[in-house]
Amino acid sequence: MGYWTSESQNYVKSYTSLSIINELLDKLITETEFGVQQSEDAVNYFKTLVGLFSLGKYDLNDINLFTTNRYFQESLGLNFLASNDILKHEVNKMGPSLVSLTKKLNEKLLSLMNAEKIALGTLEIKDSLDSVKSYKDNSYVGDFLATHEQKELTPTLSAITCFVSNILGLIAHKGLVGELQGKGSLFTSEIKKSLDEKGYALIENVLSEDEAKEVREIIIKLAEWEAKQGCGFFYGGQDKCQRVYNLLNKHEKFRELIQRPLILEIMEHMFNRDSLHDKYVLSSWHTNIIGQGGKASILHVDAAVPEPLPQWIIRANINYMLDDFTVENGATLCLPGSHKFLRKPKSEDQNRSDLVSITGKKGSLAIWDGHLWHKSGANNTTNKRIALLGCFAASHLKEMSLEEDHLQVINPNIVNGMSTKLQKLIGVGHGIKKGALQQPPEML
Numbered sequence: 001m002g003y004w005t006s007e008s009q010n011y012v013k014s015y016t017s018l019s020i021i022n023e024l025l026d027k028l029i030t031e032t033e034f035g036v037q038q039s040e041d042a043v044n045y046f047k048t049l050v051g052l053f054s055l056g057k058y059d060l061n062d063i064n065l066f067t068t069n070r071y072f073q074e075s076l077g078l079n080f081l082a083s084n085d086i087l088k089h090e091v092n093k094m095g096p097s098l099v100s101l102t103k104k105l106n107e108k109l110l111s112l113m114n115a116e117k118i119a120l121g122t123l124e125i126k127d128s129l130d131s132v133k134s135y136k137d138n139s140y141v142g143d144f145l146a147t148h149e150q151k152e153l154t155p156t157l158s159a160i161t162c163f164v165s166n167i168l169g170l171i172a173h174k175g176l177v178g179e180l181q182g183k184g185s186l187f188t189s190e191i192k193k194s195l196d197e198k199g200y201a202l203i204e205n206v207l208s209e210d211e212a213k214e215v216r217e218i219i220i221k222l223a224e225w226e227a228k229q230g231c232g233f234f235y236g237g238q239d240k241c242q243r244v245y246n247l248l249n250k251h252e253k254f255r256e257l258i259q260r261p262l263i264l265e266i267m268e269h270m271f272n273r274d275s276l277h278d279k280y281v282l283s284s285w286h287t288n289i290i291g292q293g294g295k296a297s298i299l300h301v302d303a304a305v306p307e308p309l310p311q312w313i314i315r316a317n318i319n320y321m322l323d324d325f326t327v328e329n330g331a332t333l334c335l336p337g338s339h340k341f342l343r344k345p346k347s348e349d350q351n352r353s354d355l356v357s358i359t360g361k362k363g364s365l366a367i368w369d370g371h372l373w374h375k376s377g378a379n380n381t382t383n384k385r386i387a388l389l390g391c392f393a394a395s396h397l398k399e400m401s402l403e404e405d406h407l408q409v410i411n412p413n414i415v416n417g418m419s420t421k422l423q424k425l426i427g428v429g430h431g432i433k434k435g436a437l438q439q440p441p442e443m444l
Contacts, residue, residue: 012268013055014276018075020171021054022047025105026077032108034101042097044079045090046160049098051076053164055276058147058157060088071276095156099125102159109166118173123162141165187265195270199339200358200368206262207320207363216322216386218251219244219287226435233434240291240379246436247285247388258285258390263318266367267392270316283315283393286433289386290330294379299335299345299352302370302391309342313394315370320388324362329385330377331357332366339371349373402427 061084066072073081195201226232233243247254271279303314325331333355406426
């Protein structure tokens with residue numbers, strides 16, 4: 001996996017991470033007193049080097065890897081992207097000014113971190129070329145030195161190496177992007193093994209009992225309010241099963257829960273591939289309420305594509321259990337290992353006797369691969385069984401089907417004036433479930 005490890009979290013190497021770095025760089029440049037005006041070219045080359053190094057690309061020839069796509073340049077807000085020969089020539093010529101610029105920005109960065117009482121074992125930029133070698137135990141600097149072991153170090157490369165180590169550490173510490181947990185993560189090797197081999201896993205004690213109770217109460221209020229408004233989404237031919245969609249728009253708690261470090265760490269593992277692009281997107285985030293007498297659903301997969309299913313993952317699900325999940329109240333049923341079948345269940349599979357229940361205590365988190373055969377069980381108790389369901393999908397599917405975000409880039413007046421057929425082609429109305437557009441009262 002492409003990330004750097006800090007004391008407590010990891011920094012993911014991606015174009016999104018470069019965008020966050022660029023925001024911090026612009027802030028530092030604006031707030032730093034240089035004494036003399038920094039040239040746009042110097043800042044541009046400085047950002048280029050920071051971008052390369054933060055992606056683990058220490059050979060300046062590697063800049064040619066990014067000349068055929070726009071993402072590196074756009075993520076860093078570069079005015080231009082130089083070829084390898086020009087980059088090496090200009091960096092050598094501007095060496096002293098780049099070192100001065102880097103020192104000033106590093107001092108400002110450390111000052112900001114000290115003001116916020118953030119202690120991360122930061123690196124100072126010293127005049128001696130050998131000083132960077134004293135930081136060889138730093139995981140990032142260690143990788144840099146291993147790459148340049150047989151090459152002559154320059155003051156410019158050494159200074160920027162120390163600066164990049166500091167800024168990556170700050171990003172990981174603050175969880176600004178790629179906020180993956182490191183030491184002490186609940187996503188252990190045993191759970192990863194279960195997920196990879198069986199297609200599902202359970203992590204206990206993700207939510208405290210009080211937090212699970214708080215979220216459950218919010219959901220009950222939302223569901224009751226939508227039902228009274230006549231926009232409640234009931235399914236399965238009964239009024240005992242209800243979903244509440246578009247949770248991001250309905251309470252700040254839901255916006256926080258779906259992007260917790262643990263969730264992102266799990267998704268990074270499941271969707272991992274060799275890419276600097278974001279590997280997954282949020283497909284759906286809703287709650288499922290199965291009331292007394294709620295019937296079991298059919299055995300299915302969460303992959304609406306033709307068979308055979310691809311060997312690579314399409315979707316992945318997380319399930320915050322807000323009640324104890326038991327056999328009696330309809331805990332999710334699944335067929336372990338079925339995510340490797342690469343096909344959907346047939347009619348004769350619906351009555352299989354080898355399904356297992358994913359049972360767990362309130363506050364647990366269930367995870368499963370979208371290829372896994374699964375279904376909701378029947379609720380034979382007198383109480384509701386409530387879960388928060390987050391579905392993530394491979395980001396390249398969105399890139400293929402929606403290279404341009406039409407509904408963001410096209411003037412709304414033009415969209416409204418389009419024919420129904422053209423609106424359908426650009427996705428107008430897609431994914432809007434009943435109740436999704438309702439704005440709940442402030443009290444919720």
